[in-house]
Amino acid sequence: MSFNLKVSPLDPAQAVVDAIVPAGEPWMHKLSQGQVFRILDLEGNQAVDTLFFSAQDPEEHYSMTHTIQAQGALYLTTGTVLMSSESRPMLTIVADTCGRHDTLGGACSCESNTVRYALEKRAMHACRDSFMAALAHNPYGLHKRDIASNINFFMNVPVTPDGGLTFEDGVSAPAKYVEMRAEMDVVVLISNCPQLNNPCNAYNPTPIRCLVWDAQ
Amino acid sequence: MPMTFADLPPLARAAVPATSTAYSPELVLWNELLAGGCHWSGLLRRGNTLRLTDVSGSANVSALFFNQEEKTERYNIPDTLKAQHTAYLTQGHVCYSDMGRILCSIPLDTCGWHDTMCGVLDSATLEKKYGQALYQTHRNAMHRSGMDGLLIELNKWGLGRRDMNGNVNFFSKTSANAQGQLQFDRAHRAAGQYVDLRFEMNVLVLMSAAPHPLDDAPSYAPGDVQLTAWRSGTAGVNDPCRLSCPENDRGFINTERWFL
Numbered sequence: 001m002s003f004n005l006k007v008s009p010l011d012p013a014q015a016v017v018d019a020i021v022p023a024g025e026p027w028m029h030k031l032s033q034g035q036v037f038r039i040l041d042l043e044g045n046q047a048v049d050t051l052f053f054s055a056q057d058p059e060e061h062y063s064m065t066h067t068i069q070a071q072g073a074l075y076l077t078t079g080t081v082l083m084s085s086e087s088r089p090m091l092t093i094v095a096d097t098c099g100r101h102d103t104l105g106g107a108c109s110c111e112s113n114t115v116r117y118a119l120e121k122r123a124m125h126a127c128r129d130s131f132m133a134a135l136a137h138n139p140y141g142l143h144k145r146d147i148a149s150n151i152n153f154f155m156n157v158p159v160t161p162d163g164g165l166t167f168e169d170g171v172s173a174p175a176k177y178v179e180m181r182a183e184m185d186v187v188v189l190i191s192n193c194p195q196l197n198n199p200c201n202a203y204n205p206t207p208i209r210c211l212v213w214d215a216q
Numbered sequence: 217m218p219m220t221f222a223d224l225p226p227l228a229r230a231a232v233p234a235t236s237t238a239y240s241p242e243l244v245l246w247n248e249l250l251a252g253g254c255h256w257s258g259l260l261r262r263g264n265t266l267r268l269t270d271v272s273g274s275a276n277v278s279a280l281f282f283n284q285e286e287k288t289e290r291y292n293i294p295d296t297l298k299a300q301h302t303a304y305l306t307q308g309h310v311c312y313s314d315m316g317r318i319l320c321s322i323p324l325d326t327c328g329w330h331d332t333m334c335g336v337l338d339s340a341t342l343e344k345k346y347g348q349a350l351y352q353t354h355r356n357a358m359h360r361s362g363m364d365g366l367l368i369e370l371n372k373w374g375l376g377r378r379d380m381n382g383n384v385n386f387f388s389k390t391s392a393n394a395q396g397q398l399q400f401d402r403a404h405r406a407a408g409q410y411v412d413l414r415f416e417m418n419v420l421v422l423m424s425a426a427p428h429p430l431d432d433a434p435s436y437a438p439g440d441v442q443l444t445a446w447r448s449g450t451a452g453v454n455d456p457c458r459l460s461c462p463e464n465d466r467g468f469i470n471t472e473r474w475f476l
Contacts, residue, residue, distance in 0.1 A: 002394075002395040002396055059376075059377060059378050063335070064293070064333075064335075064382060065333065065334060065335025065336075065382050065383075066335060068333055068334060068335070068398070069334050069335050069337075069429045069430070072397060072398050072430065073392075073395065073396045073397045073398060074333070074392050074396035074398065075395075075396040085377060085380065086377075087338050087340065087341070104293070104294060104297060104303070104333065105294050105297075105298060106292065106293070106294020106295060106298065107294070109295075109314065109315075109316070111314070111315045111316030111317075111470070112292075112295045112298070112299070112312070112314075112316050113316075114316050114466060114470060115295070115299050115312065115316045115463050115464075115466050115467045115470065116298060116299055116463055117218070118218030118219070118466070119218060119219045119466055119469065119470075120218060120219065128314075143378070144288050145288055145378040145379055146378055148381045148382070149292075149293055149294055149381060149382055158396075159303040159392045159396065160303075160392075161391050161392065161393060161394075162391075163302060163303045163304040163329065163391060164301065164302065164303065165297050165298070165301050165302055165303045166301065167298075
């Protein structure tokens with residue numbers, strides 16, 4: 001699963017949701033089965049840390065390990081089925097003009113920033129704080145325990161055959177997008193990443209655009 | 217320059233031992249056999265090391281780790297891999313929690329590659345792969361998936377499926393090609409290989425010895441695992457796990473602060 005580029009036929013003018021999510025903000029939205037969800041990278045190489053929960057049973061969530069295991073491969077692109085912790089398809093990626101998305105790199109946190117960059121970086125903004133902020137007001141009963149390993153849309157984290165892990169320059173660019181069809185009713189939780197310590201976004205977190213179309 | 221161990225106040229530095237102690241039989245606290253396909257959980261206290269030994273060269277140990285004092289803090293795969301720029305675990309690596317602390321470190325490993333990306337099999341997939349083997353017909357030779365084994369152990373501690381967030385698969389090697397496709401390496405394992413987990417915190421350990429999810433062996437034959445715990449002490453000032461990267465120096469500072 002790698003660089004399976006596919007352009008979407010959907011027209012933004014027909015979208016039922018069209019929202020700009022600024023850098024550093026969480027965004028939560030419920031999708032119905034059959035709806036199509038697009039995330040658009042407005043300025044390029046923006047990390048979009050994304051989790052999905054079953055709307056019927058929020059204890060069922062997107063699972064990195066189930067998704068990797070089901071496709072026997074690490075990267076996400078057109079055709080990848082995003083699997084739940086109960087081994088059920090949650091969403092299918094149906095269009096992708098970027099070609100590769102990461103699910104190994106997780107979400108930044110204040111605590112992991114102290115490890116990765118410097119103990120003095122604790123106060124800098126991080127995705128898991130955005131997740132916690134969203135959880136503090138969520139109507140679904142979600143808890144820290146439910147924050148599983150996420151997807152990083154538009155991020156490129158290649159694994160080498162000898163087991164090295166690197167954060168490469170992004171393969172995304174302004175206006176590239178990824179689009180997925182909900183296979184069940186799901187709650188989307190995004191942290192539009194505020195990371196300022198990593199060159200993967202050119203040290204410049206930028207806004208994204210989220211669109212939803214009803215079942216075609 | 218970011219703060220390092222050398223910049224800590226004297227009392228904080230004094231709390232770290234000069235070295236941990238290598239294995240020797242008189243330090244052993246307990247031994248137990250984890251039979252292939254079976255599951256286990258228990259508390260490993262800070263300063264003790266658990267040696268996992270692949271008895272027959274066909275073992276897989278799917279393991280979860282929690283901070284026993286605050287169980288919402290748990291093993292975190294991305295934080296572990298990112299901090300150490302690796303896609304697998306071996307000697308010199310540590311296992312990070314989601315709170316920037318080190319649950320355990322790996323001072324010694326004769327196996328060389330432990331997968332931590334592929335998860336565990338669920339029961340439906342296990343049955344599709346190896347056929348049905350219920351207790352009614354197979355008694356103690358029944359099959360139980362890694363998922364069910366770990367869920368049983370999680371529930372013993374008041375935890376459950378919400379706490380299941382990615383495990384290590386000790387003794388199993390899966391490598392990726394340029395397209396990211398994963399290959400299980402059956403030739404990687406050998407009888408007698410062992411890996412030492414030195415606990416840097418008080419850690420609730422849950423394990424299943426069910427087959428690795430990508431193991432392409434046609435028959436169900438998960439190997440036994442010898443568990444040996446001994447009193448090793450925690451990582452010393454110049455421990456290779458602490459020095460293997462600047463990130464781990466900071467991870468140990470975070471960890472040691474929990475116990476000051």
